[in-house]
Amino acid sequence: xxxxxxxxxxxxxxxxxxxxxxxxxxxxxxxxxxxxxxxxxxxxxxxxxxxxxxxxxxxxxxxxxxxxxxxxxxxxxxxxxxxxxxxxxxxxxxxxxxxxxxxxxxxxxxxxxxxxxxxxxxxxxxxxxxxxxxxxxxxxxxxxxxxxxxxxxxxxxxxxxxxxxxxxxxxxxxxxxxxxxxxxxxxxxxxxxxxxxxxxxxxxxxxxxxxxxxxxxxxxxxxxxxxxxxxxxxxxxxxxxxxxxxxxxxxxxxxxxxxxxxxxxxxxxxxxxxxxxxxxxxxxxxxxxxxxxxxxxxxxxxxxxxxxxxxxxxxxxxxxxxxxxxxxxxxxxxxxxxxxxxxxxxxxxxxxxxxxxxxxxxxxxxxxxxxxxxxxxxxxxxxxxxxxxxxxxxxxxxxxxxxxxxxxxxxxxxxxxxxxxxxxxxxxxxxxxxxxxxxxxxxxxxxx
Numbered sequence: 001x002x003x004x005x006x007x008x009x010x011x012x013x014x015x016x017x018x019x020x021x022x023x024x025x026x027x028x029x030x031x032x033x034x035x036x037x038x039x040x041x042x043x044x045x046x047x048x049x050x051x052x053x054x055x056x057x058x059x060x061x062x063x064x065x066x067x068x069x070x071x072x073x074x075x076x077x078x079x080x081x082x083x084x085x086x087x088x089x090x091x092x093x094x095x096x097x098x099x100x101x102x103x104x105x106x107x108x109x110x111x112x113x114x115x116x117x118x119x120x121x122x123x124x125x126x127x128x129x130x131x132x133x134x135x136x137x138x139x140x141x142x143x144x145x146x147x148x149x150x151x152x153x154x155x156x157x158x159x160x161x162x163x164x165x166x167x168x169x170x171x172x173x174x175x176x177x178x179x180x181x182x183x184x185x186x187x188x189x190x191x192x193x194x195x196x197x198x199x200x201x202x203x204x205x206x207x208x209x210x211x212x213x214x215x216x217x218x219x220x221x222x223x224x225x226x227x228x229x230x231x232x233x234x235x236x237x238x239x240x241x242x243x244x245x246x247x248x249x250x251x252x253x254x255x256x257x258x259x260x261x262x263x264x265x266x267x268x269x270x271x272x273x274x275x276x277x278x279x280x281x282x283x284x285x286x287x288x289x290x291x292x293x294x295x296x297x298x299x300x301x302x303x304x305x306x307x308x309x310x311x312x313x314x315x316x317x318x319x320x321x322x323x324x325x326x327x328x329x330x331x332x333x334x335x336x337x338x339x340x341x342x343x344x345x346x347x348x349x350x351x352x353x354x355x356x357x358x359x360x361x362x363x364x365x366x367x368x369x370x371x372x373x374x375x376x377x378x379x380x381x382x383x384x385x386x387x388x389x390x391x392x393x394x395x396x397x398x399x400x401x402x403x404x405x406x407x408x409x410x411x412x413x414x415x416x417x418x419x420x421x422x423x424x425x426x427x428x429x430x431x432x433x434x435x436x437x438x439x440x441x442x443x444x445x446x447x448x
Contacts, residue, residue: 012042019114024036034084038080040112053102055102057071057098245272260277266295287308291314313328315327339358348383356370364447366390368418368442368444392418392446
């Protein structure tokens, strides 16, 4: 036999399956040659077709016609089955929506897949309009048996008509007719589905035979805004951001372990995420952190802003794949400084209320202010000593205001040195008359 053969593969599983277009097109002139072939698998292996297995095909045509038919086995071990469209079925041009089922003798059955295919109307059939039909193979078997019984009775009646009428023969004929009518009437009146026709066979597999809601119950359900969402709510949810920045409980999405490297782990997370870290994490600032990481789609540009348990705010960034050092953000509390007064040496004393004091700010800048008087001026004579942490990287020299007493109105100055060990020397003064009358400070330098 020659067929327009097709091959459709379906896997039997419980995953979500949408109806697929099988990319099949027959013609209304493919009479006896339109063959649908199916290869069935389950869990990746062929689904065997045994004598206790029946594959059935339901088809719904564009004009509303519906058929529910048995398929034939092509290769039982390979799960290969087929069905050839009848000359009546192939005349229904248009899109055909179909579904394949597998039924077992033990009562089990399952849907395999929904699919669709096309029947193109041939030019020669352009003016032919097929009559809608509804054919269900199991029900048709009963119908055929009943029609055969009636045909047999009619044949017997015709035979009796050809025999000379006798009282006994007529009585038997009347009895046969009465019995046949009684059988048909009894069968027609049965409501208990004597042939076991199922909902699947007549296309009602999705319909449940349950009590329907009353109008009042339906209206109450429709007005229930707790169960139903509004269009605005649906739009809001559909447009909601789906990218997670924290865990479901709000805790950090990423944890940088002691064996993790900040420079390697965080760039794996593209976008914006909340993280925390171990105090010993590689390339960390030396303390536990909680913070935020934001970067581009490739992880080559990004920023970290984080907070430690010492109330510090820290930043770190990556630019074109190159990381910066950690930098602390200065706060108002960091800007506050503490002033201290040094111990004066070699006869130097505080000048009135202008006390000599020193401090260091958050940027590591040391500032010295105030005035002294009465001590010894000299290159190797210390006036006072600054403590560790308040000393310059290298020796620093400053010029300051000195007293003009004894020199008229000419301004006077002094030269002061701060050594790397913190020793402060008043090395010289332009006022040779009263060099130690008034020495004032007001300078700043970067601590080592």
